[in-house]
Amino acid sequence: MNTCGIDPAHLRNRATEIKRETAEAMAYSLSLGLLYLGLLCGNGLVSARSELFTPDPSRGPHFTGCRSREQETFRCWWSAGIFQNLTEPGALRVFYQTKNALLSEWQECPDYTHTVKNECYFNKTFTHIWTSYCIQLRSVRENITYDETCFTVENIVHPDPPIGLNWTLLNVSRSGLHFDILVRWAPPPSADVQMGWMSLVYQVQYRVRNASHWEMLDLESGTQQSIYGLHTDKEYEVRVRCKMSAFDNFGEFSDSILVHVAQIPSKESTFPTMLVLIFGVIGLVILLVLLIFSQQQRLMVIFLPPIPAPKIKGIDPELLKNGKLDQLNSLLSSQDMYKPDFYHEDPWVEFIQLDLDDPPEKNESSDTQHRLGLSRSGSSHVLNFKSDDDSGRASCYDPEIPNPEDLASLLPGHSGRGDNHPLVSRSISSIPDLGVQQTSEVEETPIQTQPAVPSWVNMDFYAQVSDFTPAGGVVLSPGQLNSSPEKKKEEENEKKIQFQLVSDGAYTSENTARQLSTEVPPSPGPEQGYQTFPTQAVEGNLWNGEYLVSTSDSQIPYLLPEAPPAPILPPVSDYTVVQEVDAQHSLLLNPPSLQPAICPHSPNKHLPAMPTMPMGYLTPDLLGNLTP
Amino acid sequence: MNRVKVLQAWLWCVSLWPCWLSHAVPLDCKDETGSLIQCTSISQEKLLDRVIQHAELIYRVSEESCTLFEQMFVPYPLHALRNQGGTMCHTKPFPIPGSKSEIQQISDKWLLHSVLMLVQSWMEPLIYLQTTLNRYDDAPDTLLNKTKWVSDKLLSLEQGVVVLIRKMLDEGILTPSIFEHTLTPYDEPSPEIPESVLRDYNLLICFKKDAHKMETFLKLLKCRQSNKLSCLSY
Numbered sequence: 001m002n003t004c005g006i007d008p009a010h011l012r013n014r015a016t017e018i019k020r021e022t023a024e025a026m027a028y029s030l031s032l033g034l035l036y037l038g039l040l041c042g043n044g045l046v047s048a049r050s051e052l053f054t055p056d057p058s059r060g061p062h063f064t065g066c067r068s069r070e071q072e073t074f075r076c077w078w079s080a081g082i083f084q085n086l087t088e089p090g091a092l093r094v095f096y097q098t099k100n101a102l103l104s105e106w107q108e109c110p111d112y113t114h115t116v117k118n119e120c121y122f123n124k125t126f127t128h129i130w131t132s133y134c135i136q137l138r139s140v141r142e143n144i145t146y147d148e149t150c151f152t153v154e155n156i157v158h159p160d161p162p163i164g165l166n167w168t169l170l171n172v173s174r175s176g177l178h179f180d181i182l183v184r185w186a187p188p189p190s191a192d193v194q195m196g197w198m199s200l201v202y203q204v205q206y207r208v209r210n211a212s213h214w215e216m217l218d219l220e221s222g223t224q225q226s227i228y229g230l231h232t233d234k235e236y237e238v239r240v241r242c243k244m245s246a247f248d249n250f251g252e253f254s255d256s257i258l259v260h261v262a263q264i265p266s267k268e269s270t271f272p273t274m275l276v277l278i279f280g281v282i283g284l285v286i287l288l289v290l291l292i293f294s295q296q297q298r299l300m301v302i303f304l305p306p307i308p309a310p311k312i313k314g315i316d317p318e319l320l321k322n323g324k325l326d327q328l329n330s331l332l333s334s335q336d337m338y339k340p341d342f343y344h345e346d347p348w349v350e351f352i353q354l355d356l357d358d359p360p361e362k363n364e365s366s367d368t369q370h371r372l373g374l375s376r377s378g379s380s381h382v383l384n385f386k387s388d389d390d391s392g393r394a395s396c397y398d399p400e401i402p403n404p405e406d407l408a409s410l411l412p413g414h415s416g417r418g419d420n421h422p423l424v425s426r427s428i429s430s431i432p433d434l435g436v437q438q439t440s441e442v443e444e445t446p447i448q449t450q451p452a453v454p455s456w457v458n459m460d461f462y463a464q465v466s467d468f469t470p471a472g473g474v475v476l477s478p479g480q481l482n483s484s485p486e487k488k489k490e491e492e493n494e495k496k497i498q499f500q501l502v503s504d505g506a507y508t509s510e511n512t513a514r515q516l517s518t519e520v521p522p523s524p525g526p527e528q529g530y531q532t533f534p535t536q537a538v539e540g541n542l543w544n545g546e547y548l549v550s551t552s553d554s555q556i557p558y559l560l561p562e563a564p565p566a567p568i569l570p571p572v573s574d575y576t577v578v579q580e581v582d583a584q585h586s587l588l589l590n591p592p593s594l595q596p597a598i599c600p601h602s603p604n605k606h607l608p609a610m611p612t613m614p615m616g617y618l619t620p621d622l623l624g625n626l627t628p
Numbered sequence: 629m630n631r632v633k634v635l636q637a638w639l640w641c642v643s644l645w646p647c648w649l650s651h652a653v654p655l656d657c658k659d660e661t662g663s664l665i666q667c668t669s670i671s672q673e674k675l676l677d678r679v680i681q682h683a684e685l686i687y688r689v690s691e692e693s694c695t696l697f698e699q700m701f702v703p704y705p706l707h708a709l710r711n712q713g714g715t716m717c718h719t720k721p722f723p724i725p726g727s728k729s730e731i732q733q734i735s736d737k738w739l740l741h742s743v744l745m746l747v748q749s750w751m752e753p754l755i756y757l758q759t760t761l762n763r764y765d766d767a768p769d770t771l772l773n774k775t776k777w778v779s780d781k782l783l784s785l786e787q788g789v790v791v792l793i794r795k796m797l798d799e800g801i802l803t804p805s806i807f808e809h810t811l812t813p814y815d816e817p818s819p820e821i822p823e824s825v826l827r828d829y830n831l832l833i834c835f836k837k838d839a840h841k842m843e844t845f846l847k848l849l850k851c852r853q854s855n856k857l858s859c860l861s862y
Contacts, residue, residue, distance in 0.1 A: 017716075196843070
């Protein structure tokens with residue numbers, strides 16, 4: 001016969017049969033089913049024996065439960081219920097049927113237990129697992145079936161509780177407040193675990209003694225489990241129960257055991273800890289000190305790096321130290337840095353065009369135009385200035401103040417007015433005339449009123465060297481600007497214009513820069529020789545040479561934009577500091593240190609690797625070397 | 629609680645997956661050229677242990693699948709059907725004793741063969757079960773994965789049992805499949821939910837029962853291998 005395949009028709013038959021049986025089951029086993037479902041579906045339900053077998057007095061005769069302990073025998077109990085006339089033994093009888101392939105007939109209970117009332121006992125021979133049993137509670141006299149239920153034996157197995165529950169201490173925490181234990185037990189003797197007849201899993205529960213809530217641990221298939229985190233000085237109860245794996249019926253709990261660990265005062269443990277800590281710290285400190293002392297030099301190098309010695313590319317620092325200026329001089333002269341053509345390349349130098357041939361034009365328009373042109377170019381320079389890379393020039397300038405303001409202020413018609421700050425006023429008034437794009441700029445630029453006469457006006461940044469004293473000092477001519485600024489103004493307007501920019505560009509102080517609103521750099525610092533200039537194509541001679549050589553020149557080498565009403569002569573020193581030596585062996589001297597403006601950029605940028613001459617006065621021997 | 633169990637079992641399955649893969653090495657080892665090479669061999673004890681582990685795992689997963697299915701699709705009052713152990717299981721025909729004493733009297737050979745028969749008889753129904761479960765609208769993925777996993781594991785269990793038979797009984801089994809499987813899946817366009825649900829539920833219950841049988845037999849076999857006296861004497 002086809003034992004394995006099920007054809008659809010057969011399946012349909014099965015389905016109808018299932019339907020019928022379902023209806024029956026629903027009708028008859030609903031009350032009993034609730035009990036069973038409570039066991040099956042609620043895993044956490046602990047059905048005490050007393051609860052399970054409490055018969056429902058409001059019902060008729062019914063089964064109160066069936067149980068198997070070891071999957072080899074099982075028992076069933078029933079109750080007469082409200083039908084008190086059926087309580088006598090024999091009134092109600094149990095019939096069972098094993099639902100195998102063959103629908104066997106109903107057989108009566110093989111053994112009615114004598115000692116226990118209303119119990120039917122199926123021994124080993126009658127117990128078959130993997131087979132479905134149906135039992136019926138009948139009253140034979142009346143031939144009424146009061147109750148029926150079906151089950152398989154493995155589904156009603158409630159194993160006996162494990163035996164031999166004991167505990168051992170695993171460890172106690174450092175603080176002495178917590179401890180861990182290992183709980184061991186043995187499987188119930190009735191369950192044949194060894195043969196594999198029953199595979200048991202266990203569940204351990206514990207609680208503080210007399211507390212209401214039990215802590216449950218996970219299911220354990222072995223026979224031991226650790227419990228962690230118990231408190232000392234508290235008494236605990238531990239119990240265990242088991243069930244068949246993959247089934248839902250827990251057995252009874254084992255007897256509880258008491259676990260208690262006394263708290264050990266552990267003050268002694270802290271004492272050596274403290275000592276160890278202290279000694280450790282002291283040792284560490286000693287080690288550190290020793291380390292520092294032994295590695296002092298190295299640490300000094302790391303933490304206090306030495307200041308780099310003066311170094312010139314290509315020149316041995318020893319030369320500088322020993323003062324062998326002969327060699328130094330020869331070296332320096334051989335360098336390329338002071339070649340004259342260097343300055344030809346600088347546009348700002350070219351800009352310094354001493355237009356001596358052209359008569360000073362009194363024509364305003366031409367001047368204006370000239371200035372316009374200049375201004376335009378200047379403005380363009382101004383505008384480009386910001387984007388223009390410095391190419392090494394010291395750019396200690398205030399970029400916010402545009403150039404045209406200065407140009408505007410230099411209009412001849414506007415000069416010489418007794419305004420507080422002629423520059424300022426003129427710049428304002430002359431802006432519309434210019435009509436250049438810098439208008440907005442000029443208007444917007446903040447105009448700083450000059451509270452007092454800028455001292456820069458009269459300051460000699462570079463004094464003319466008029467003579468050398470026999471002693472070796474340098475005699476400088478005093479500043480001549482203050483004598484008659486207004487007189488000379490007309491003459492040197494153009495020069496002023498140019499020099500204005502020049503001076504503004506190169507030799508003015510910070511104040512100047514602010515007031516004139518140029519892009520030129522502020523006053524030169526001690527190191528500063530040639531300051532940045534707006535790039536203008538000014539063909540001309542060497543700025544340098546003209547400036548210094550023409551001592552007799554009435555032209556003022558540096559330009560004053562306007563004469564202040566009350567000139568304050570800065571003290572002109574007879575001796576000034578030699579700032580640097582140019583390629584032609586001329587001296588560039590320091591201004592008297594009134595304006596300690598420091599340029600952010602080192603002026604050495606445009607003069608690469610200029611030797612920093614020792615600040616101070618020239619010694620005779622040095623001087624001798626320097627004369628051309 | 630069921631979810632936790634499902635998760636645990638699933639994690640265990642996943643963790644044991646490479647273990648089982650490594651175990652599924654047939655003893656007839658052949659390399660790419662086809663020549664027999666030295667196989668990695670394990671002892672009979674170990675093989676039996678692994679086979680038992682397989683069976684245990686299959687049993688647990690089958691129980692979880694049954695529970696999952698029951699929770700999802702079976703109406704609450706019908707949960708009692710589970711208690712009844714399945715009304716009609718297709719493997720009923722070959723008689724398997726149900727009492728412990730009877731089972732203890734079964735010979736090793738019979739035990740192994742019955743296990744093999746059980747395994748082989750369930751291969752096709754499980755595939756059928758997979759297809760039917762796919763038809764359910766809201767079948768949980770875990771359920772589908774479990775059934776798929778079980779059908780895969782059944783194959784390796786079959787392999788192991790075949791090897792065991794060969795080793796322990798010195799027999800050779802040529803054809804893996806003895807039974808004709810004519811269980812064809814229904815192609816009903818829209819099966820009535822109660823019918824198909826009950827049918828599948830029944831199938832799962834029966835499978836769980838048979839998995840339990842397999843496990844029990846194998847464990848009994850192991851007991852006999854290690855300690856004959858305590859297992860037989862009762």
